[in-house]
Amino acid sequence: MANRKSPRPGGRVRGSTTGRPLMAALDLLGRRWALRILWELSDGPVGARTLRIACDGMSSSVLYERLRELTDAGLITRDDDQSYVLTEIGAALGSALQPLDAWSVDWSCAQGMTGA
Secondary structure, three states: OOOOOOOOOOOOOOOOOOOOOHHHHHHHHOOOHHHHHHHHHOOOOOOOHHHHHHHOOOOHHEEEEEEEEHHHHOOOOOOOOOEEEHHHHHHHHHHHHHHHHHHHHHHHOOOOOOOO
């Protein structure tokens, strides 16, 4: 895997040269497995091995690259037990995603799908 810099507000990111914070967030969160890792951490600290099991199908190289990017972005950190945990700003992402979750349920219903 290439050792790329984590997306940062104010800088160039994939698909944008404006430096807008939203574009940096979309670049970071749009990376494969990034949101799933954050989801798995939403209930509390999780170790890397447990994360890999929870996200079955993810290679260890992708896991560690995403963990590095999310740590560099300030969304996660490691606790005293060396487990990964959401930071305050990382946890706040959950409330930011609630409107998208509500929309996705409406979309699913409009597509004739049931359950959420």
